[in-house]
Amino acid sequence: MKNVDDLISDAASLANRGVSKGEIADELNVSRETASWLVARSGLTSQDTQPEDRRKSHDIHVDWNAIGRDSTRLTHIGNAMANMLSDYSEEPSLTVGIEKAGTPLATAVAQKLDTDLATYTPRKHQWEEGDIEDLGGNFSRNFAGAHGYNCYIVDDTITSGTTLRETIEAINDMGGNPVAAAVLIDKQGVESIEGVPVHSLIDIVPVHGGS
Numbered sequence: 559m560k561n562v563d564d565l566i567s568d569a570a571s572l573a574n575r576g577v578s579k580g581e582i583a584d585e586l587n588v589s590r591e592t593a594s595w596l597v598a599r600s601g602l603t604s605q606d607t608q609p610e611d612r613r614k615s616h617d618i619h620v621d622w623n624a625i626g627r628d629s630t631r632l633t634h635i636g637n638a639m640a641n642m643l644s645d646y647s648e649e650p651s652l653t654v655g656i657e658k659a660g661t662p663l664a665t666a667v668a669q670k671l672d673t674d675l676a677t678y679t680p681r682k683h684q685w686e687e688g689d690i691e692d693l694g695g696n697f698s699r700n701f702a703g704a705h706g707y708n709c710y711i712v713d714d715t716i717t718s719g720t721t722l723r724e725t726i727e728a729i730n731d732m733g734g735n736p737v738a739a740a741v742l743i744d745k746q747g748v749e750s751i752e753g754v755p756v757h758s759l760i761d762i763v764p765v766h767g768g769s
């Protein structure tokens with residue numbers, strides 16, 4: 559069982575060997591953002607890892623600020639995501655937004671589909687102290703819980719899929735039924751996670767070949 563210090567040590571060791579942040583994320587089964595955080599916590603400077611990162615990392619940063627900063631655009635995008643989710647016989651009555659960026663999108667989706675609203679904060683946001691295995695994510699008490707609900711799940715991006723997988727497991731653990739998920743952008747191009755269909759408005763598809 560690993561605690562945060564073990565992970566920081568592992569991340570530093572991999573970074574010192576020239577492994578990219580994306581590969582560290584895969585190796586340690588965390589998101590790339592978390593891998594960056596672990597390397598930063600280890601005290602390695604960006605100079606220590608930057609050249610190898612530039613050469614080996616294929617990850618991309620998605621900037622959807624033009625949508626997120628404008629409530630009209632956000633609502634339109636939420637409606638489009640709702641449209642992708644509107645064909646399930648279970649007729650979910652709860653939309654679960656993944657904090658933080660998934661929540662405003664989930665709010666728009668919930669409004670369009672006339673469902674209740676829940677928010678889930680993944681465990682990676684609760685890593686400041688303690689053993690990672692002992693820390694879980696949580697549903698905000700300000701919104702609905704997942705118990706007894708057929709649920710849609712909404713987030714902005716899939717990078718490794720770890721966050722969505724964790725959210726699906728958390729909904730199951732709480733006695734809910736995750737029916738389908740929708741994201742703005744899927745960097746994996748997955749069709750399903752843990753048996754739950756995943757819909758994305760945009761898939762990122764790496765193109766190989768050329769020079």
Ligand SMILES: O=P(O)(O)OC[C@H]1O[C@H](OP(=O)(O)OP(=O)(O)O)[C@H](O)[C@@H]1O
Pocket residue numbers: 588589590591656657658659660713714715716717718719720721722
């Ligand atoms: O598929 P994964 O590798 O798990 O990564 C995807 C997650 O990472 C981002 O969250 P992040 O914590 O970076 O940002 P946020 O709190 O602003 O949503 C994003 O919003 C997803 O929730």
